Amino acid sequence: MSQIQISNLTFSYEGSLVEVFQNASFQIDTDWKLGFVGRNGRGKTTLLKLLLGEYEYRGQIKSQVDFFYFPFPIQNQDDLTINVLEEINPTLEQWRIRKEMHLLELDEDILYQVFSTLSKGEQTKILLAALFLKEGGFLLIDEPTNHLDVQGRQQVSAYLNQKKGFILVSHDRKFLDDCVDHILSIQKQSIVVQRGNYSSYHKNKEAKDLFEWKQNEKIKGEIKAMEEAKRKTKTWSDKVEDTKIGTRVAGLRPDRGAIGHKAAKMMKRSKVMENRIDRSLDEKSKLLKEVEEKEDMKLFPQKYTKNTLVSFKNVAIQYNGNTICSDVSFELNQGDRMNLQGRNGSGKSSIIKLILGEDIHFTGEKEIGSGMKISYVNQDTSFLEGSIQDYAIQEGIDETLFITLLRKLDLKREDLNTNIKYYSQGQKKKVLLAKSLCERAHLYIWDEPLNYIDVLSREQIEEVILKYCPTMLFVEHDELFCEKVATKRSVIQ
Structure with missing residues (x-):
């Protein structure tokens, strides 16, 4: 077992003003079975490509293992399946691949069929088996379920449950529950690693979100009060500053030096209060930034004339x-x-x-x-x-x-x-x-x-x-x- 350490990872695509990752730091063990989740467009596939070294980035990625990406590109889909597997893994031993095929309930005859004639599910399963037989590798598995029917998903999840050392990108909740022991989640402002399957992660996330939502009205009230205090402080300091001009009362000339000294002290106190309020406002505003909003949607079904x-x-x-x-x-x-x-x-x-x-x-x-x-x-x-x-x-x-x-x-x-x-x-x-x-x-x-x-x-x-x-x-x-x-x-x- 070794660790993959990511420190202060910052990345944006060329020409984009939006950073996909900003100072992201986390670590994972190479023995983990890691489910990788997050909303579409948050950067899951981007992170896998960063691990593979395909993009330049700022920060550090330290690892003692090689990364292998799934789905693997096939150079010649019209070749026999056994030849395709040997191209992926030149040291592949047939008795080992047959053992893996048995775990995935694959017929051994497909080794001598043209790869392109296999079903998408068969292709997915045989390539997973070949990649897991590579030595010293950590597998990056990107959405394998899209070409699997229910039975195929059950077979692959049972297979992955017997393995370790992979990151699995999937949105199928039951599939994740059946084969992972940690969750890596790209949230709105951070990347979180948590022990357990998807259901335990989801339960914890919901509890955290609920707690934050319950604080929402209180936080809004506090922010409003602070903004009002900041406005009053600014008005107060401006009025004190105005007295430096002074007015002649009963023929007396105002002591502008004394008033200026007093105004300077009050301005300083005012500025300190404004800075304190600004810091507090910033902290309060960040509290709800990780809450994922699940907004209600509408649908417009029409009733047909017949049953x-x-x-x-x-x-x-x-x-x-x-x-x-x-x-x-x-x-x-x-x-x-x-x-x-x-x-x-x-x-x-x-x-x-x-x-x-x-x-x-x-x-x-x-x-x-x-x-x-x-x-x-x-x-x-x-x-x-x-x-x-x-x-x-x-x-x-x-x-x-x-x-x-x-x-x-x-x-x-x-x-x-x-x-x-x-x-x-x-x-x-x-x-x-x-x-x-x-x-x-x-x-x-x-x-x-x-x-x-x-x-x-x-x-x-x-x-x-x-x-x-x-x-x-x-x-x-x-x-x-x-x-x-x-x-x-x-x-x-």
């Missing part, structure tokens, strides 16, 4: 002569929030496309409500570009409401003046979600809406859904979100 919005009976979908899914039967009624479940590749997205009216070959019975307004959140964000204002016009949504929702989802003002194509993956997903929340729809269809979305934003989205009770059909692998939001489930075999 049943979507009905599938024994539906099967085919692509190029291959059956993707079969015997799919369900009804989506007014007020239902259906979680469409199934392993990766089982046809969930194809069912959604069928509901949206895409030309997909199918057999069976399908009924979609006529004239129904659907609000859709796509898995893909790569098409997003241009300004926020132009996107709102293009989508026919209220620009003011759209920007308000993005601000509540923690996009900063400077982000709103940036081309969307430069947003992080999480910020792009928030654009799609905010757009959907703006739309007055009968049915909301969300296809893996929470990929890359930070925990606090997930909680905001849960709360707005539970408050406004829209009719929904969604695909999502965050088990905790599904437990809270879904009223029914349909499993695609």
